[in-house]
Amino acid sequence: MYLVTVIFTATADKAGAFAARVQQQATDSLTEPGCQRFDVWTDPADPTRTFLYEIYDDRAAFDAHLASTHFKAFDAEVASWIVDKQVETWALSPG
Numbered sequence: 888m889y890l891v892t893v894i895f896t897a898t899a900d901k902a903g904a905f906a907a908r909v910q911q912q913a914t915d916s917l918t919e920p921g922c923q924r925f926d927v928w929t930d931p932a933d934p935t936r937t938f939l940y941e942i943y944d945d946r947a948a949f950d951a952h953l954a955s956t957h958f959k960a961f962d963a964e965v966a967s968w969i970v971d972k973q974v975e976t977w978a979l980s981p982g
Contacts, residue, residue: 888923888979889945889946889949889978890940890941890942890943890977891939891941891975891977892940892975893939893972894971895909895938895939896935896937896972897965897969898935899935906927906929908965909927909961912957912961913925913939915955915957915961916941916955919948919951919952919955920944921943921944921948921949922941922948923942923943923944924940925942926939
């Protein structure tokens with residue numbers, strides 16, 4: 888298993904559009920064979936902040952996600968809407 892967390896901060900004027908677009912991205916990502924989970928969370932105190940919790944079978948599945956047409960379209964579309972993006976990856980501890 889391979890876990891990816893992402894925290895986005897959108898511009899205030901694009902927060903609503905980003906929220907809708909990232910939900911579509913989650914739906915699209917869940918059609919990928921190696922994507923097990925793709926949750927979208929919004930900070931209740933700050934609607935410009937969005938947290939993604941994504942689980943893939945392995946790093947190769949995540950790499951396939953990054954290479955997908957729908958991810959590239961999403962990434963290009965929202966690039967100017969984002970003021971900060973923090974990505975972390977995690978591996979399941981053995982045992």
